[in-house]
Amino acid sequence: MVAVIEPRVLFSQCLLAALRSLDRESIFRIYHSVADWQDAPDRSDAAIVLLCMPSGEGSDAALAAAEQGLTELQALEPPVMFAVMSDREEPERILKALESGARAYIPTSVSLEVAVQILHLVIVGGIFVPASSLVAMASFNGTKIVSEVEDTFSLSARQLSVAKALRKGMPNKLIAYELNMCESTVKVHVRNIMKKLKAKNRTEAALLSNRLFSEDK
Known part of the structure; x- marks a missing residue:
C-alpha cells in the first residue's frame, strides 16, 4: 500500500483517482497528515509514504504543516520508507528532504507514469533524485548524498x-x-x-x- 499525505482535499481526490487509474495493481490511500496516517488502523500496510509538499507560494500554515510532516516521518521508529513530491526543484529543498531520510524527491514536472515508476523503484530499494539537480546539489554540501545516488545507479x-x-x-x-x-x-x-x-x-x-x-x- 502507498500512503499519500496530501492535506488539500481537491488535490488529494484528483491525485488518488489518477494513481488508481494508472496503477491498478497497487493500493493507494490518501491521508491529510502524517498524524492521520499514524492513527489509521491500516498504517502498518504501507510499503511507502508519499509526502506531498506545497510549492511555498501557499499559506505559511500549509508550508509549516508539510515541514512538520517531514520531521515526523524522520523521527518514526522503526523508520518508514518515504518519498517527497513537490513542484519546487531547488537543490537545497531536495537536499533537506534527502537528509531527512527521503528515498526519492519527485518533482511534479515528471509525468504521472514516471512518478509511479519512481515509487516502485524506491520500494525495491532504489533512490531517485532529478538528474538535473545532482551537479547543483554538490555545491550545497550534498557530496555524500550525491555520491550515494551515483553509486546506486552507477553504469559503465x-x-x-x-x-x-x-x-x-x-x-x-x-x-x-x-x-x-x-x-x-x-x-x-x-x-x-x-x-x-x-x-x-x-x-x-x-x-x-x-x-x-x-x-x-
Whole structure:
C-alpha cells in the first residue's frame, strides 16, 4: 500500500483517482497528515509514504504543516520508507528532504507514469533524485548524498551507451550494430542495466534511465 499525505482535499481526490487509474495493481490511500496516517488502523500496510509538499507560494500554515510532516516521518521508529513530491526543484529543498531520510524527491514536472515508476523503484530499494539537480546539489554540501545516488545507479561508459539506445527503443541487434559489439554482449549489458535500475523489463529500464541520466551521456 502507498500512503499519500496530501492535506488539500481537491488535490488529494484528483491525485488518488489518477494513481488508481494508472496503477491498478497497487493500493493507494490518501491521508491529510502524517498524524492521520499514524492513527489509521491500516498504517502498518504501507510499503511507502508519499509526502506531498506545497510549492511555498501557499499559506505559511500549509508550508509549516508539510515541514512538520517531514520531521515526523524522520523521527518514526522503526523508520518508514518515504518519498517527497513537490513542484519546487531547488537543490537545497531536495537536499533537506534527502537528509531527512527521503528515498526519492519527485518533482511534479515528471509525468504521472514516471512518478509511479519512481515509487516502485524506491520500494525495491532504489533512490531517485532529478538528474538535473545532482551537479547543483554538490555545491550545497550534498557530496555524500550525491555520491550515494551515483553509486546506486552507477553504469559503465558502455552501459550508458546501451541505456541511451534503450531510451530510443532500439532492439539489441541494432544496438550491437551501432555500438560495434556482439549482440550477446548487448544482452549482458541490458540485463546489468535492468538489475542496477531495479527494472522488471526493457520498457521500465528505458523509462527509468530517461529520468536518471542526462541526454548528453
